[in-house]
Amino acid sequence: MTLHFDRSRAITLLQRLGSVIGLxxxxxxxxxxxxxxLTTDNLLTVLRQVSINAxxxxxxxxxxxxxxxxxxxxxxxxxxxxxxxxxxxxxxxMLLSAGAGLALGLxxxxxxxxxxxxxxxxxxxxxxxxxxxxxxxxxxxxxxSPIPVTNSGFALIGGGYVAHLIPLPVIWMFAAFLVCGFLLxxxxxxxxxxxxxxxxxxxxxxxxxxxxxxxxxxxxSGLLSACAGIVLTSRLYSAQATAGAGYxxxxxxxxxxxxxxxxxxxxxxxxxxxxxxxxxxxxxxxxLLGVSxxxxxxxxxxxxxxxxxxxxxx
Amino acid sequence: MRIPGFLTAAAVxxxxxxSQQGPGESAPATxxxxxxxxxxxxxxxxxxxxxxNNPFFVELKDGAQKAANDAGVxxxxxxxxxxxxxxxxxxxxxxxxRVSVILLNPTDSSALAxxxxxxxxANIPVVTLDRGVxxxxxxxxxxxxxxxxxxxxxxxxxxxxxxxxxxxxLQGVAGTSAARERGKGFDDAIAGTGMxxxxxQPANFDRAQGLSVSxxxxxxxxxxxxxxxxxxxMALGAVQALAGKNKKVLVVGFDGTPDGKTAVxxxxxxxxxxxxPEEIGRLGVETAKKLIDKQPVEKSIAVPLKLLxxx
Numbered sequence: 001m002t003l004h005f006d007r008s009r010a011i012t013l014l015q016r017l018g019s020v021i022g023l024x025x026x027x028x029x030x031x032x033x034x035x036x037x038l039t040t041d042n043l044l045t046v047l048r049q050v051s052i053n054a055x056x057x058x059x060x061x062x063x064x065x066x067x068x069x070x071x072x073x074x075x076x077x078x079x080x081x082x083x084x085x086x087x088x089x090x091x092x093x094m095l096l097s098a099g100a101g102l103a104l105g106l107x108x109x110x111x112x113x114x115x116x117x118x119x120x121x122x123x124x125x126x127x128x129x130x131x132x133x134x135x136x137x138x139x140x141x142x143x144x145s146p147i148p149v150t151n152s153g154f155a156l157i158g159g160g161y162v163a164h165l166i167p168l169p170v171i172w173m174f175a176a177f178l179v180c181g182f183l184l185x186x187x188x189x190x191x192x193x194x195x196x197x198x199x200x201x202x203x204x205x206x207x208x209x210x211x212x213x214x215x216x217x218x219x220x221s222g223l224l225s226a227c228a229g230i231v232l233t234s235r236l237y238s239a240q241a242t243a244g245a246g247y248x249x250x251x252x253x254x255x256x257x258x259x260x261x262x263x264x265x266x267x268x269x270x271x272x273x274x275x276x277x278x279x280x281x282x283x284x285x286x287x288l289l290g291v292s293x294x295x296x297x298x299x300x301x302x303x304x305x306x307x308x309x310x311x312x313x314x
Numbered sequence: 315m316r317i318p319g320f321l322t323a324a325a326v327x328x329x330x331x332x333s334q335q336g337p338g339e340s341a342p343a344t345x346x347x348x349x350x351x352x353x354x355x356x357x358x359x360x361x362x363x364x365x366x367n368n369p370f371f372v373e374l375k376d377g378a379q380k381a382a383n384d385a386g387v388x389x390x391x392x393x394x395x396x397x398x399x400x401x402x403x404x405x406x407x408x409x410x411x412r413v414s415v416i417l418l419n420p421t422d423s424s425a426l427a428x429x430x431x432x433x434x435x436a437n438i439p440v441v442t443l444d445r446g447v448x449x450x451x452x453x454x455x456x457x458x459x460x461x462x463x464x465x466x467x468x469x470x471x472x473x474x475x476x477x478x479x480x481x482x483x484l485q486g487v488a489g490t491s492a493a494r495e496r497g498k499g500f501d502d503a504i505a506g507t508g509m510x511x512x513x514x515q516p517a518n519f520d521r522a523q524g525l526s527v528s529x530x531x532x533x534x535x536x537x538x539x540x541x542x543x544x545x546x547x548m549a550l551g552a553v554q555a556l557a558g559k560n561k562k563v564l565v566v567g568f569d570g571t572p573d574g575k576t577a578v579x580x581x582x583x584x585x586x587x588x589x590x591p592e593e594i595g596r597l598g599v600e601t602a603k604k605l606i607d608k609q610p611v612e613k614s615i616a617v618p619l620k621l622l623x624x625x
Binding site: 041145246 | 391393402403404408410422424425427487488
């Protein structure tokens with residue numbers, strides 16, 4: 001029997017495990033340092049806090065895997081949340097309003113995809129443009145003030161529990177994880193996403209239809225951002241005009257922490273979940289330990305830099 | 315395909331078991347108010363700030379910290395960077411940390427009701443600082459008497475302008491109690507005089523927006539004698555908009571930030587209604603201490619303001 005040692009595969013494995021090891025390590029350290037950390041209540045609280053970033057980051061994983069980037073996710077979240085709340089305030093039902101919010105998110109994502117594929121604009125610039133545009137639209141739609149939500153059924157989406165224990169947003173997060181994981185690993189769509197990110201020209205030559213793929217990829221990101229927008233609006237009992245500012249960076253950080261390469265073609269969805277959890281537990285733990293919020297940002301920055309440096313080692 | 319079928323079934327099951335009640339919320343709360351003692355034995359008070367990117371809230375924090383040192387209380391400060399979602403998370407973290415009292419300086423008045431209720435269900439009293447939270451009943455609310463402050467600004471302008479003139483008003487973030495109350499105090503007092511508010515627009519407590527909104531409004535309204543801004547940052551923006559214009563317009567701000575006070579000294583701003591953020595922080599910790607010691611506290615504490623002019 002010959003022993004095959006594939007070096008790049010070994011490194012990839014190590015890198016993937018790196019984020020998991022990091023999470024376990026953080027878990028152990030926080031459990032020892034804070035008596036309040038390792039309680040069911042606290043862990044579920046963190047899972048709920050993480051859910052919004054995770055939803056966005058799942059979509060971002062597809063975009064980054066395909067070699068792109070989506071800076072407009074936070075702005076899509078704000079606008080879809082505002083439109084959903086606005087429709088309900090105008091007397092429409094919760095299902096129609098949420099459905100309209102989701103459809104709008106999908107549509108806005110497809111617009112991003114069209115700009116990137118047919119418009120041949122670099123993803124960074126295209127989504128920077130739509131981000132600014134959507135922020136402006138949200139401000140003018142809401143007139144800068146929050147839109148309150150009074151529908152108690154809608155408040156359950158982000159504030160409800162299953163069996164008095166598990167927060168509903170955690171269920172949405174895991175449901176989205178299963179669906180996205182299946183899309184990525186179990187379908188032709190997923191394989192084509194990775195192929196485009198690995199080498200777009202080669203993918204084109206082997207018959208992948210690039211433009212429709214990009215519409216779908218950015219559309220998925222927009223749809224998931226809209227999901228996050230609806231969950232957030234429900235949690236806050238109101239749609240905030242400035243909601244989701246900076247969330248694009250949190251999502252990108254989760255994807256990168258999870259070991260997905262920013263240059264595309266290499267990564268996994270489970271890593272993104274781990275990355276989002278890492279950020280969430282870091283925030284929670286530093287708060288429980290009473291670390292100044294200024295240093296919290298320093299710590300988060302260092303963790304992200306370490307992850308990126310590990311990525312460059314490849 | 316089997317997966318969607320499975321998911322639908324799971325979703326239906328979950329929805330059936332759905333409720334708005336979280337873990338332990340149906341049972342009577344078990345942990346006592348002051349039982350969440352820290353390892354050091356000192357009671358811990360949580361302070362959830364809206365942002366530290368504004369000198370006002372940094373002064374508030376300093377006042378609270380000083381009072382906490384004097385009272386023998388551990389102060390745990392969390393910062394939301396003006397993001398309501400982040401603030402909900404950090405309030406949840408304070409609940410998990412089992413602090414004795416939460417001093418909450420909300421990012422806005424509409425989004426924090428759920429977080430306040432969670433704290434109260436965990437038997438942690440909440441004291442709101444500077445801004446209130448709509449729709450919930452808190453142990454105490456400590457803020458400047460903003461309505462009186464708005465009236466102070468109006469009275470000052472009435473005296474300085476001899477009771478007549480046109481005024482532009484720069485409003486703060488719509489929906490915050492500070493913006494609402496300052497506006498109400500000012501507008502009501504102006505209504506009883508010969509002065510007129512010719513334009514009133516939000517500039518969101520922000521200097522850059524104060525500049526651009528003032529520029530636009532000054533363009534639209536030529537005959538203006540005074541600008542009232544609901545905070546100093548916007549007033550300083552208005553001062554920038556007036557720079558280089560050969561016009562005598564009195565600018566009155568609100569807050570008494572270090573920059574605002576300097577501008578009043580220089581004469582670029584006519585006056586500012588000064589708040590005492592350190593005092594808000596100090597009273598917050600004092601109220602928290604009373605709640606820990608099970609003493610009665612006032613439902614609403616108004617912190618006095620003072621009008622600063624060059625004299």
